[in-house]
Amino acid sequence: MTDITELTLEEKASLTSGADFWTTKAVDRLGVASIMMTDGPHGLRKQSGATDHLGLAGSVPATCFPPAVALASTWDAELAERVGGALGVESAIEDVAVILGPGINIKRSPLCGRNFEYLSEDPLVAGVLGSALVRGIQSKGVGASLKHFAANNQETDRMRASSDVDPRTLREIYLRAFERVVTGEQPWTVMCSYNRINGVYASEAPWLLTDVLRDEWGFEGLVVSDWGAVNDRVVGLPAGLDLEMPSSGGRTDAQLVAAVREQRLSEAALDLAASRVLDLVAKAGRRAEVAGPLDVDAHHALAREAAARAVVLLKNDGGLLPLRAGASLAVIGEFARTPRYQGAGSSLINPTRLDAALDALAADADVTFAPGFTLDGTGDAASLRADAVAAAAAADVAVVFLGLPAAEESEGYDRTHIDLPAVQLETLVAVRAANPNIVVVLSNGGVVALPFRDDVPAILEGWLLGQAGGTATADVLFGRVNPSGRLAETIPLRLEDNPSYGSFPGEFGHVRYGEGILVGYRGYDARGLDVAFPFGHGLSYTTFSYSDPSAVVTADGDVDVTVRLTNTGTVAGREVVQVYVGRDASAVQRAPRALAGFASVELAPGQSRSVTIRVERRDLAYWDVRIDRWVVEPGAYTFEVGASSRDLCGSVAVALEGDLVVLPISLNSTIGELADHPVAGAMARQILEVLDQAGDGAAEMMASVPIGRVATFPGMPITLEQVRELIDTANADLA
Ligand code: BGC
Numbered sequence: 001m002t003d004i005t006e007l008t009l010e011e012k013a014s015l016t017s018g019a020d021f022w023t024t025k026a027v028d029r030l031g032v033a034s035i036m037m038t039d040g041p042h043g044l045r046k047q048s049g050a051t052d053h054l055g056l057a058g059s060v061p062a063t064c065f066p067p068a069v070a071l072a073s074t075w076d077a078e079l080a081e082r083v084g085g086a087l088g089v090e091s092a093i094e095d096v097a098v099i100l101g102p103g104i105n106i107k108r109s110p111l112c113g114r115n116f117e118y119l120s121e122d123p124l125v126a127g128v129l130g131s132a133l134v135r136g137i138q139s140k141g142v143g144a145s146l147k148h149f150a151a152n153n154q155e156t157d158r159m160r161a162s163s164d165v166d167p168r169t170l171r172e173i174y175l176r177a178f179e180r181v182v183t184g185e186q187p188w189t190v191m192c193s194y195n196r197i198n199g200v201y202a203s204e205a206p207w208l209l210t211d212v213l214r215d216e217w218g219f220e221g222l223v224v225s226d227w228g229a230v231n232d233r234v235v236g237l238p239a240g241l242d243l244e245m246p247s248s249g250g251r252t253d254a255q256l257v258a259a260v261r262e263q264r265l266s267e268a269a270l271d272l273a274a275s276r277v278l279d280l281v282a283k284a285g286r287r288a289e290v291a292g293p294l295d296v297d298a299h300h301a302l303a304r305e306a307a308a309r310a311v312v313l314l315k316n317d318g319g320l321l322p323l324r325a326g327a328s329l330a331v332i333g334e335f336a337r338t339p340r341y342q343g344a345g346s347s348l349i350n351p352t353r354l355d356a357a358l359d360a361l362a363a364d365a366d367v368t369f370a371p372g373f374t375l376d377g378t379g380d381a382a383s384l385r386a387d388a389v390a391a392a393a394a395a396d397v398a399v400v401f402l403g404l405p406a407a408e409e410s411e412g413y414d415r416t417h418i419d420l421p422a423v424q425l426e427t428l429v430a431v432r433a434a435n436p437n438i439v440v441v442l443s444n445g446g447v448v449a450l451p452f453r454d455d456v457p458a459i460l461e462g463w464l465l466g467q468a469g470g471t472a473t474a475d476v477l478f479g480r481v482n483p484s485g486r487l488a489e490t491i492p493l494r495l496e497d498n499p500s501y502g503s504f505p506g507e508f509g510h511v512r513y514g515e516g517i518l519v520g521y522r523g524y525d526a527r528g529l530d531v532a533f534p535f536g537h538g539l540s541y542t543t544f545s546y547s548d549p550s551a552v553v554t555a556d557g558d559v560d561v562t563v564r565l566t567n568t569g570t571v572a573g574r575e576v577v578q579v580y581v582g583r584d585a586s587a588v589q590r591a592p593r594a595l596a597g598f599a600s601v602e603l604a605p606g607q608s609r610s611v612t613i614r615v616e617r618r619d620l621a622y623w624d625v626r627i628d629r630w631v632v633e634p635g636a637y638t639f640e641v642g643a644s645s646r647d648l649c650g651s652v653a654v655a656l657e658g659d660l661v662v663l664p665i666s667l668n669s670t671i672g673e674l675a676d677h678p679v680a681g682a683m684a685r686q687i688l689e690v691l692d693q694a695g696d697g698a699a700e701m702m703a704s705v706p707i708g709r710v711a712t713f714p715g716m717p718i719t720l721e722q723v724r725e726l727i728d729t730a731n732a733d734l735a
Helices: 009-015 068-072 077-093 123-138 167-174 176-185 206-216 233-239 251-261 267-285 296-310 357-362 381-393 422-434 469-477 521-526 681-694 698-702 720-734
Strands: 143-149 162-164 189-192 222-225 312-316 328-332 366-370 397-403 438-443 458-461 510-512 544-553 559-567 573-582 594-603 608-615 622-624 629-631 635-644 647-656
Touching: 009 251, 009 267, 068 077, 068 123, 068 296, 077 123, 077 296, 123 143, 123 167, 123 176, 123 594, 143 176, 143 206, 143 267, 167 176, 167 622, 189 206, 206 233, 222 267, 233 251, 233 267, 251 267, 296 469, 328 357, 328 381, 328 422, 357 366, 357 469, 366 381, 381 422, 397 422, 422 438, 438 469, 458 469, 544 573, 544 635, 544 647, 559 573, 559 594, 559 635, 559 647, 573 608, 594 608, 681 698
Parallel strands: 143 189, 162 510, 189 222, 328 366, 328 397, 397 438, 438 458
Antiparallel strands: 312 458, 544 559, 559 608, 573 594, 573 635, 622 629, 635 647
């Protein structure tokens, strides 16, 4: 590998920014190759011709796997890892060194235009599935780019807005998934986001890019800017930004060179960044040859498997589903013929093929199709509706495809509401009057309100399912695949119920994360709000029972939660067993329950199995802002086990040893705080005893009074001087 000392100052500067939209610069004289990094995340988007200035022109055909919103609904790391592996293979065949994904930002609001590209409102789901994707990609000798680091949870003003987040919320909600993936998988690259965090651009934040990412988490790879996220490269580089993408045409390289010459930037910082680029190029060079061409059929089959596993059966009253082969079906809705299968923006894949649900359904049933509405709202709505009603009236079952037209959600802007187009809802009402046996199939990247949920017997949430979504939907509708998808985000009754409502998307360049840690289901649960369908929900064509929950603390301090799961129905099926943790009393605000572990388990009819889920001690900790550390509180933890966050089938309590937190004390420490202190505790308890004798709750009242003040009160068993000495002794002991 080339040694950094062999490079001139100019070469080092040039190496740390792109050659064009997608590649790094070569240094021919030293044999340093140029490598390609390109989108991502749910398929390869490698531009076929010359790159245009926005990098959005046509790309080579690639398998469009289910976007993150759908893949996350599988809650299955093994499957996600296989999809990651396929992404790696496609990248390798096209000689792409790094694929730009996965995106693991938390879905703070259903309005975020890019939610289709993100996994979950929960950091554990996002972290576990994000890890699996990275593992899969990198197993093929291709690098992942974990994005967008960090707190990039909206598209509104995304290149400037400051996400104003308190430190505990940042750590527990918005950084936690990144931490899990970085520490567990060492992605080759991390992509810093466009936005500012508490006023500082992510691309210029030493705290984020160096202190946390490298010093705390041990990241060994390279930090690349999001495309165009560099504000001031001379500030960004020493903060930890190694590579600017895309090319700045040499402009910012010259700034770096000048800054080093004028001693405004240390050459050592530039050396570090350039050596990380050299490392990345070397890693990419070690990839074994992958023989093309792409096995289009095999990858399409995997896309179909993943899509069918992602479908969430929200409702199935009276067992309307699965459909009978040969049934007479009215298939209604333009989406059945013209699938909406991925989101818009930088992740737009040019699929190798595209399955429409209409064709797949027609292969197994007697189908009459009526578009029911147009996607852009043009056309004669009344006559389209009349045709749909006529088709429904003549059929056994009406399968109605509703969804968000592509223009309603995209990278680059947020939604302003979560409603389906009125024309579609009106068609549904009319069809229902003609035939109540309705199955609604939804295609949407972000959550939509479901005002009709009580009026139709069956609803299938299809999200955006990728290129094989049409056949996968038919697989589920006919029961060839028993649905096992689970909601990785809550479907609320109303947008106004969402915890971020009122502080999303902010104003004048700032968005205040006012709901703190109470994001998604944590917030709905804390406020006791009804929801349309809760986090973790999803039905099956079979039924499961849970019994005998138990828990043990392992030698490492983790908790193994075990439950017996039985398939009590008549068909094979897959259940996602979920473990939530809560505490009755805590020093810090807690959500009523937080996901602590999960497992996807397949059982034959009548089969019973004991399922053990490991809950990592680290996932039980809170971020203590007094000492900037993760802390596990001592005492009882309740583990609830069940099929969703609101379908809990059993619980078990475990007492844990806590982490010792000894804080420096001062005259401002209260008597109550000092009562358990190893050095000052005896004195504090003595004071409380004296007060206790006074009766009338004096001890309780005085518990919140600082020791410096109490000591000055008459009749106290200690003087201010003695308190000062005690403080010195206690703190000296600490040091
Ligand atoms: C997006 C990234 C993407 C990059 C390159 C940016 O606008 O935010 O997710 O990887 O463009 O296309």
